[in-house]
Amino acid sequence: MDNAASPAAASGYADPPRRMGFFTDTSVCIGCKACEVACKEWNGVPDDGFNLLGMSYDNTGGLSANSWRAVAFIEQPAPPKAPDGGAGDLRWLMMSNVCKHCTHAACLDVCPTGALFRTEFSTVVVQEDICNGCGYCIPACPYGVIDQREGDGRAWKCTMCYDRIGDGLTPACAKACPTQSIQYGPLDELRGRAEQRQAKLHEAGETSARLYGNDPGDGVGGDGAFFLLLDEPEVYGLPPDPVVTTRDLPKMWRTAGLAALTMAAAVVAAFVGRSR
Amino acid sequence: MTDFRSYYGRPVVRPAVWRKDIAGYLFTGGLAAGSALLAAGADLTGRPGLRRVGRLTALGALGASTYFLVNDLGRPARFHHMLRVAKPTSPMSVGTWILAAFGPAAGLAAVSEIAPRLPGGPARTAATAAGRAAGLAAAAVAPALATYTGVLLADTATPSWHEAYPELPFVFAGSALAAGAGMALVAAPLAETGPARRVAVAGAALELYGSHRVENELGLLSEPYKQGRPGRLLRAGRALTAAGVVGALLGRRSKVMSVLSGAALLAASVATRFGIFEGGIASAADPRYTVVPQRERLDRITRTPSTPVTAAPERAPAQD
Ligand code: SF4
Numbered sequence: 303m304d305n306a307a308s309p310a311a312a313s314g315y316a317d318p319p320r321r322m323g324f325f326t327d328t329s330v331c332i333g334c335k336a337c338e339v340a341c342k343e344w345n346g347v348p349d350d351g352f353n354l355l356g357m358s359y360d361n362t363g364g365l366s367a368n369s370w371r372a373v374a375f376i377e378q379p380a381p382p383k384a385p386d387g388g389a390g391d392l393r394w395l396m397m398s399n400v401c402k403h404c405t406h407a408a409c410l411d412v413c414p415t416g417a418l419f420r421t422e423f424s425t426v427v428v429q430e431d432i433c434n435g436c437g438y439c440i441p442a443c444p445y446g447v448i449d450q451r452e453g454d455g456r457a458w459k460c461t462m463c464y465d466r467i468g469d470g471l472t473p474a475c476a477k478a479c480p481t482q483s484i485q486y487g488p489l490d491e492l493r494g495r496a497e498q499r500q501a502k503l504h505e506a507g508e509t510s511a512r513l514y515g516n517d518p519g520d521g522v523g524g525d526g527a528f529f530l531l532l533d534e535p536e537v538y539g540l541p542p543d544p545v546v547t548t549r550d551l552p553k554m555w556r557t558a559g560l561a562a563l564t565m566a567a568a569v570v571a572a573f574v575g576r577s578r
Numbered sequence: 579m580t581d582f583r584s585y586y587g588r589p590v591v592r593p594a595v596w597r598k599d600i601a602g603y604l605f606t607g608g609l610a611a612g613s614a615l616l617a618a619g620a621d622l623t624g625r626p627g628l629r630r631v632g633r634l635t636a637l638g639a640l641g642a643s644t645y646f647l648v649n650d651l652g653r654p655a656r657f658h659h660m661l662r663v664a665k666p667t668s669p670m671s672v673g674t675w676i677l678a679a680f681g682p683a684a685g686l687a688a689v690s691e692i693a694p695r696l697p698g699g700p701a702r703t704a705a706t707a708a709g710r711a712a713g714l715a716a717a718a719v720a721p722a723l724a725t726y727t728g729v730l731l732a733d734t735a736t737p738s739w740h741e742a743y744p745e746l747p748f749v750f751a752g753s754a755l756a757a758g759a760g761m762a763l764v765a766a767p768l769a770e771t772g773p774a775r776r777v778a779v780a781g782a783a784l785e786l787y788g789s790h791r792v793e794n795e796l797g798l799l800s801e802p803y804k805q806g807r808p809g810r811l812l813r814a815g816r817a818l819t820a821a822g823v824v825g826a827l828l829g830r831r832s833k834v835m836s837v838l839s840g841a842a843l844l845a846a847s848v849a850t851r852f853g854i855f856e857g858g859i860a861s862a863a864d865p866r867y868t869v870v871p872q873r874e875r876l877d878r879i880t881r882t883p884s885t886p887v888t889a890a891p892e893r894a895p896a897q898d
């Protein structure tokens with residue numbers, strides 16, 4: 303298996319299993335939040351406060367240290383059904399968001415303790431006994447996923463149920479999803495399935511259906527957890543064109559090196575320049 | 579295009595959870611680096627007063643830096659977990675090792691300042707030699723200490739930090755030089771401050787040039803550095819830097835002028851660091867700064883402007 307297809311192999315696993323992933327098909331999501339509940343139950347994730355946010359049926363508010371799946375609700379004016387149909391109805395878009403388990407994961411790159419690591423399934427997981435809460439992964443993630451838990455200090459996020467998938471089980475969210483909006487499986491299979499689904503929706507006239515995070519050529523090398531969306535990513539709170547920040551890191555180090563040399567030269571000049 | 583769509587105006591990327599400690603560390607780390615450089619120069623050119631101020635400041639600022647860095651951790655007792663790995667892809671890991679190299683050297687150089695109080699002979703000679711070696715070692719690491727923090731901030735998805743990656747190391751290098759020189763003007767004997775004044779000019783030039791670019795050359799992403807508190811801080815930094823440099827140049831013979839201009843340079847460095855720090859946080863907190871540049875980039879590539887809300891039919895018209 304080539305390294306691009308297997309981040310696990312690229313990280314040094316000798317003979318890793320297939321890359322596992324999530325395909326979240328938002329076109330069949332009914333917004334039941336079974337995924338949120340199942341995730342909390344299985345992973346022992348504390349509550350995120352019991353708030354009314356005034357964001358449609360979303361009172362979770364997005365992914366956080368205490369919400370590893372979060373269902374977004376968008377209310378939109380639906381388009382007219384026929385040319386003379388007048389103003390359309392309201393439509394709901396719903397999407398269960400999750401950590402993308404990026405091929406090039408900024409959180410993992412910048413973690414200074416090695417707490418974040420690449421598993422044999424090519425997912426990205428925090429080791430809670432290593433993380434010292436430095437917080438660097440948090441602004442590094444281009445999707446705003448990983449977060450510090452208050453009162454705990456460490457960083458937390460979706461593990462793709464590392465403890466389940468190692469035993470051949472399905473992650474809790476995918477298991478609980480009643481509509482198969484969340485599908486778990488080998489990533490290459492999921493990608494194929496997603497393309498078929500998109501084609502089918504286009505045939506049915508739902509031309510706004512688009513895949514998000516499925517392209518290994520994108521700024522993060524493709525996501526291990528990708529989506530079928532019915533509107534632009536930013537409508538769901540997703541970045542339209544995310545790029546792993548460490549892509550520019552070699553240029554950054556070169557710039558810093560130049561600045562350091564400039565600095566040293568300025569001091570040398572200040573001392574040898576004149577005698578006073 | 580400044581029109582953009584978002585999910586209830588919520589941020590897309592997460593603002594850093596770092597507290598003011600980290601902004602404070604940007605300053606103290608720079609001060610330690612600038613002071614160590616001045617101390618080494620002073621040592622080699624026979625300026626004991628300037629050397630002493632530089633070495634003691636470097637140690638004090640290093641102590642403050644260590645406190646800030648440990649205190650900001652979610653789990654301070656696990657500070658040493660940073661030492662498990664050395665990762666070039668993590669500027670924080672690189673910074674940890676830079677500090678680990680700088681710290682003992684700067685500490686030894688400062689301790690060697692007791693040499694003159696030792697009884698003459700071998701003990702004093704040995705302390706002086708060790709101090710010189712340690713001071714030079716600290717100075718060798720100092721430029722890395724002063725500039726890696728620019729990479730630390732830039733290597734994030736925080737829009738206005740990342741976009742400023744070509745500038746931040748220069749701003750921070752300048753700010754570190756100006757701060758070190760400022761402290762020397764405050765505390766070193768007037769007769770030995772000539773090099774510190776020249777360093778102040780060079781540092782101020784770098785800092786002013788870099789922050790001017792940050793505030794004006796990043797397009798939409800310059801905005802967070804011009805508005806609100808970050809804007810006020812950066813403007814204050816600029817004014818204080820200018821005042822400090824003028825004072826440093828005109829006040830060669832006046833202790834009072836030197837102290838005042840040194841204080842202005844130190845305050846300028848604090849203001850600039852906090853301004854850059856808070857400007858980045860502000861850019862992450864507003865989805866505009868994440869969405870608009872990415873959308874523009876996409877539209878440039880695909881040449882298909884974003885579709886309006888109503889372009890998505892709910893179901894196939896043919897079946898209705
Ligand atoms: S989505 Fe964020 S937290 Fe998840 S793997 Fe990618 S960078 Fe890390």
Ligand code: SF4
Nearest residue numbers: 413433434436437439
């Ligand atoms: S907060 Fe924890 S997981 Fe995140 S970068 Fe720091 S040590 Fe790594």
